Amino acid sequence: MKNKPIVISGTTIKxxxxxxxxxxxxxxxxxxxxxxxxxxxxxxxxxxxxxxxxAIHGDEINGVEIIRRLLKQKQMQRISGTIIAIPIVNVHxxxxxSRYLPDGRDLNRSFPGSxxxxxxxxxxxxxxxxxxxxxxxxxxxxxxxxxxxNLPQIRAxxxxxxxxxxxxAFGVPAIINSKIRDGSLRATGGxxxxxILLYEAGEALRFNEVCIRAGVKGILNVxxxxxxxxxLKLKEQTKPSIVSDNTSWVxxxxxxxxxxxxxxxxxxxxxxxxxxxxDPLGSIExxxxxxxxxxxxxxxxxxxxxxxxxxxxxxxxxHKVDTVVNMxxxxxxxxEPEAPTAAxxxxxxxxxx
Numbered sequence: 368m369k370n371k372p373i374v375i376s377g378t379t380i381k382x383x384x385x386x387x388x389x390x391x392x393x394x395x396x397x398x399x400x401x402x403x404x405x406x407x408x409x410x411x412x413x414x415x416x417x418x419x420x421x422a423i424h425g426d427e428i429n430g431v432e433i434i435r436r437l438l439k440q441k442q443m444q445r446i447s448g449t450i451i452a453i454p455i456v457n458v459h460x461x462x463x464x465s466r467y468l469p470d471g472r473d474l475n476r477s478f479p480g481s482x483x484x485x486x487x488x489x490x491x492x493x494x495x496x497x498x499x500x501x502x503x504x505x506x507x508x509x510x511x512x513x514x515x516x517n518l519p520q521i522r523a524x525x526x527x528x529x530x531x532x533x534x535x536a537f538g539v540p541a542i543i544n545s546k547i548r549d550g551s552l553r554a555t556g557g558x559x560x561x562x563i564l565l566y567e568a569g570e571a572l573r574f575n576e577v578c579i580r581a582g583v584k585g586i587l588n589v590x591x592x593x594x595x596x597x598x599l600k601l602k603e604q605t606k607p608s609i610v611s612d613n614t615s616w617v618x619x620x621x622x623x624x625x626x627x628x629x630x631x632x633x634x635x636x637x638x639x640x641x642x643x644x645x646d647p648l649g650s651i652e653x654x655x656x657x658x659x660x661x662x663x664x665x666x667x668x669x670x671x672x673x674x675x676x677x678x679x680x681x682x683x684x685x686h687k688v689d690t691v692v693n694m695x696x697x698x699x700x701x702x703e704p705e706a707p708t709a710a711x712x713x714x715x716x717x718x719x720x
Contacts, residue, residue: 368413373449375407376497383411390497392458393486406438406452414448415593418498419586421508423475425460426571430508433582448595451498464572478555499556505563506586507552511570514669518631519568519581530562535607536592537564537585540694541664541682542608580702609691611682619644619676621653632695633663634688641679644672659683662691
């Protein structure tokens with residue numbers, strides 16, 4: 368079946384066309400115009416309309432690079448259906464390296480927004496009206512906050528069968544059955560019957576090669592599941608991920624300097640020491656212990672902590688922790704970039720200083 372034209376921000380994109388659309392947003396205080404840029408790939412044949420968004424939190428930049436690499440894939444020119452890619456949703460925050468908008472609001476707590484509300488409400492309303500409402504599915508790309516790093520994971524409301532299938536299709540080891548928060552993009556999309564996956568990986572203001580590669584691969588996997596691209600042969604498909612229905616943060620029992628002892632993806636046995644907090648003189652130490660057996664899916668990278676700070680995010684599983692840890696190790700080994708090899712030295716190169 369042939370595709371039909373689609374209209375975004377007053378611009379018509381015909382089947383087989385690819386266009387860059389600038390969607391007007393609230394201007395800067397300098398009166399300079401600001402646009403939310405969308406790249407639209409409109410396949411000749413009918414199929415799902417998938418939006419892929421990044422930087423809803425302006426300092427979460429991994430997703431920007433994921434979308435850039437995704438759009439360079441040759442197979443994107445042969446899709447069925449439509450891709451609407453928005454690498455930078457929160458343009459104001461992206462420019463200033465800020466998670467938030469200039470009005471101090473979190474864009475991902477401002478949906479569905481309003482054309483007459485706050486800056487955040489207006490931006491959320493524009494994104495919803497011009498992009499999300501035109502789509503049948505969505506993938507929203509995120510990272511951890513500043514100084515906080517996440518293991519590549521999918522967060523989704525798995526009570527919906529289609530969302531569950533797409534979450535497993537993405538192909539990361541950790542899937543979190545996550546409740547939907549009021550005012551979030553996922554909540555608004557769910558209310559409109561639009562399944563949305565949230566991909567969490569890495570740290571704010573940092574590129575992480577494994578997380579980026581996993582994001583590109585995962586989106587392509589979802590597109591295959593939606594039949595926007597041909598499916599892989601059975602032997603090439605990934606093993607099903609294991610779902611966690613329960614996660615919690617282990618918090619600092621005291622203020623001080625943290626020495627983390629476990630890495631992302633590591634197994635945490637019940638009662639095991641995850642890290643040690645000491646005062647600057649080293650005279651007093653507090654152990655940070657795991658409340659029960661789980662897998663480390665998030666952790667702080669900042670050594671200076673206050674009592675009550677979130678330090679280690681654990682996902683809990685029923686009798687399958689070792690399986691998840693093995694899956695994480697294999698996953699990371701597969702995507703880890705190879706270390707560059709040094710060129711052999713010539714006799715004329717002289718001594719190494």
